[in-house]
Amino acid sequence: MPAVRTAAGARGVASIPLTAERMPHVRRSADLQRLAPADVEALRAIVPQPGGLLSADDDADAVAPFNQDWMRKYRGQSRLVLRPRTTEQVSRILAYCNQRRLAVVPQGGNTGLVGGSVPVHDEIVLSTQALNQIRAFDEVSGILTCEAGCVLEALDTWLAAKGYMMPLDLGAKGSCQIGGNVATNAGGLRLLRYGSLHGTVLSMEVVLADGSVLELGKPLRKDNTGYDLKQLFIGSEGTLGVITSVSILTPPRPKAVNVAILGLDSYEHVVQLFRQARADLGEILSAFEFFDSECMSLVKTHIAGARAPFETAARFYVLVETSGSSKEHDDEKLAGFLERAMETGTVLDGTVAQDATQVAAFWSLRESIPEACAKDGGNFKYDVSMPVDKIYGVVEAMRAHLGGTGLFPPPADAGADAERIKRVVGFGHMGDGNLHLNITTTGWSPRTEGAIEPHVYELVQQAAGSVSAEHGLGLAKAPYLGYSKSADTIALMRRVKAVFDPNGILNPYKYFPDAQ
């Protein structure tokens, strides 16, 4: 798949090529109808409130942002955006579109990284932006019921006042919406401690393609009454129905948080440190992230105000976070863990945050790596998972492989605009076995892409891993599903899709390998 074309400095919307032109093999389905004026009027009647309907005929500028993704890699050609305010409106919209065979792309915060949230052709965008009410909160159990369009950070801030927090956290928190998080089974920085959405989501309200509204599960911690259908929707990326509301179990907000950044000289030591952290820190461990020295170098180069946590040059950096209910207890455990790590020589140097500002600064070092990569040039991004001890081997294998192509490092006599691979960096949620492999380039070319893919997917397959750990399939990864799922499994998935969306109106062209 082509690289993200990114560059420092602003670029207009027009400079993102249309997905339909860049990927002509993703043909518009003949079974799906085109939008007629009568359709627009019928839909306008369903969402009569101001801002309920945006038409490209009335205001192309208003519609444009819904057509392009956050990475500025994909641009669709939707002529209509709907922003229903209630589940009932969603139901009537889908019933109408299903009957008319009009394709629909459900869209939340539009922060996805695989092009799953934007149209490819002229699909109607169904935005959950206006479904933003918190419906209920049980202060005893911490069960929060809210609508799909609630922004993750806004929910966390609301819960903070009550002494609770959202069980997930990711870089896009200021824009992503909980419905989209659930539809993509978002992972993030705290999965290590609080588990995945498959565990924390207790129930959901969904609208199926034909408009039927279903309550899947109940806001109860335990309920073993029948097939747990909501699990199908978690990670279904808008292909089985539209999630309109979610009940999620929220943990108490920790009273004590500690963050340390540590420097190590080999990946074996990083793995050792992880085992030691599980043993010594136990239940208070809330994050274990790693990044290599290339990442630190990129952040220091491209991110204003970034400060190295310590002076010792380290090959690998680990960010450890603990969260608990007692500062004294946590401080003692952390101090013991760090002492042992230094004494055994596992850790070369490190820094412990002394106040909340330093905690934020340390997290910012880790969280700004994707931005630093984007500023370095074109990006090929891979989000893969595999057994923890194999992670860095994949990064090193890619470097070796690319070294053999003559593109990396670029030859000394390469001209200024020669295609070249600049850096191969690895970072990620090591505790979850999740590697983010980023390759920065001077631009995209078939030769660069051919050097990287499909080799990277073969490496992941050899490590018995997943080609998409948390970013999902969308448009970008759908063709590679076969590297991680058998043909029989994919066939069964298709049968499930047919049950929920027989007319194929929900987020077509995505998720399945031959949807294109």
Add this chain to the structure above:
Amino acid sequence: MYARRGFVLAVSSEMSLRVLVPVKRVVDYAVKIRVVGGKVDTANVKHSMNPFDEIAVEEAVRLKEKKTAAEVIALTVGPAKSQETLRTALAMGADNAVHIEVPEGQEIQPLQVAKLLRAYVEKEKPGLVILGKQAIDDDAGQTGQLLAGLLNWPQATFASKIEFADAAKKILVTREIDGGLETVEAPLPAIVTADLRLNEPRYATLPNIMKAKKKPLTKITPADLGVDITPSIDVLSVSEPPKRVGGKKVESVDELVDKLKNEAGVI
């Protein structure tokens, strides 16, 4: 090398300059303050070293690294938990720490702190005291000045640069004032209060955090210093700023844009 004149030990060598840095444990800068029951809510709220005190500690440690100072002493007045703040100072490079312990919940005000510091200074005779210019909880900005008055020492406040002159017998301090920068000169011993731009404090790194555990931490009480810490100012009330009234809530970004365009006429 000292010259002894009567009962006074006059310092004539750079290397024997002892720097005292009082530090305060305050509600963390990043925390949103709430007033509960007429008091600032501090229960279960994150605390850390006053940011200006961090800058003071950093400056003192740099003086030691430049060999201008021989010893850095961190001192705090507060309940048991204040020790954490001393540990941070030690981890940044202070040599030893003093905890003047007061009961949990005891209110302690700048004048009483200044009196405690005076008693300590008269006993231990540091040549330089660097304080943060103000604490971010009370914003009083008085302790350094009160201490200078009590000791009859020169004071250079809101320092953004400290230099030494005359074989470290004088300091040249650049101060941030409303109109710009002012440079003052004072003989040691003196008081300096640190402003934001004096330096960027270092992080506490692991080897230093571990070394800090072995550094001496002495505990004393106000009674040991013969100081009465009864507050001299009565706080009559504490309240949050009034919530902003007026203004309209809009339902969506589109409505906001519409109002900015058509009502406020600003876009």
